Amino acid sequence: MKKVNNISNYMVKKSELKDWDSVFINPTSIEIETLRTGTIISKMSGLLNLKSANATGFDSSFTNEIGGNFKGILKKIYFRNYIQEKNSEGIEFQLKCRFINLNGVFLTHIHEHASGSPSLPNEIPYVYGNGEREENFFPFVYSNFFKNKVDLQKLDFLKGQDMPILGKCVDVFGDGSFWAISTPGHTKGHISYIVNGKETKSLITGDVCISKKGFELGVETGKFSLNIEQGRESFLKIKEFIKYYPCTKIIFGHETDEFKIEYS
Numbered sequence: 001m002k003k004v005n006n007i008s009n010y011m012v013k014k015s016e017l018k019d020w021d022s023v024f025i026n027p028t029s030i031e032i033e034t035l036r037t038g039t040i041i042s043k044m045s046g047l048l049n050l051k052s053a054n055a056t057g058f059d060s061s062f063t064n065e066i067g068g069n070f071k072g073i074l075k076k077i078y079f080r081n082y083i084q085e086k087n088s089e090g091i092e093f094q095l096k097c098r099f100i101n102l103n104g105v106f107l108t109h110i111h112e113h114a115s116g117s118p119s120l121p122n123e124i125p126y127v128y129g130n131g132e133r134e135e136n137f138f139p140f141v142y143s144n145f146f147k148n149k150v151d152l153q154k155l156d157f158l159k160g161q162d163m164p165i166l167g168k169c170v171d172v173f174g175d176g177s178f179w180a181i182s183t184p185g186h187t188k189g190h191i192s193y194i195v196n197g198k199e200t201k202s203l204i205t206g207d208v209c210i211s212k213k214g215f216e217l218g219v220e221t222g223k224f225s226l227n228i229e230q231g232r233e234s235f236l237k238i239k240e241f242i243k244y245y246p247c248t249k250i251i252f253g254h255e256t257d258e259f260k261i262e263y264s
């Protein structure tokens, strides 16, 4: 059913920087922009009922068909709440409009967050955490987002370094600009990222924390997570980090300051 891709290990570089104060006093010219690529309507039982408008990386296949490029006989039911209103919301269109030639993709995790990948170039590296895998409830709902990709790379945090508060981290380019943080729980190989720009320092939580409300209430991601307990530990690390570095802009898994969740 599935072609097995050739997966290599991401080459982890040695970093000179050993703590976050040293990182942040050496900002780089890296910049970050978030894109809204579709809408998910979701209920979170118990604490949060949320209707989310967010940037998850859908490509325009979600405009034409429920469940977009997911496969399986139940996908129309499973993904009935994943909406893309206009073709122009697709990740590939938005990159084209900005004249961006992608050199690589770093994922927080797979789930639907990799669903824009089929419309992106095949030759560039796609990097994700060790232990990540695609949804595979064959024949009901499954995906094969990396079918034609030739350069899949796994990031192994055992080769990374211990950083204060956040534990295992990797200085992705070895220059302190972009850091990967091991935040397992939501998925096995989940990664959060820090972007160390001159103008802005950003923390991309991924689905360790889906919403601003969850962050403020101190509630980690619920039933969508593989291991809620482990997800909570990762979530608490992130919270603690923000306590020390409150000027960091937080980009939640499904919410940013630009693209807010609407509650109803």
Ligand SMILES: [Zn+2]
Residues within 6 Å of the ligand: 109, 110, 111, 112, 113, 186, 207, 224
């Ligand atoms: Zn997820």
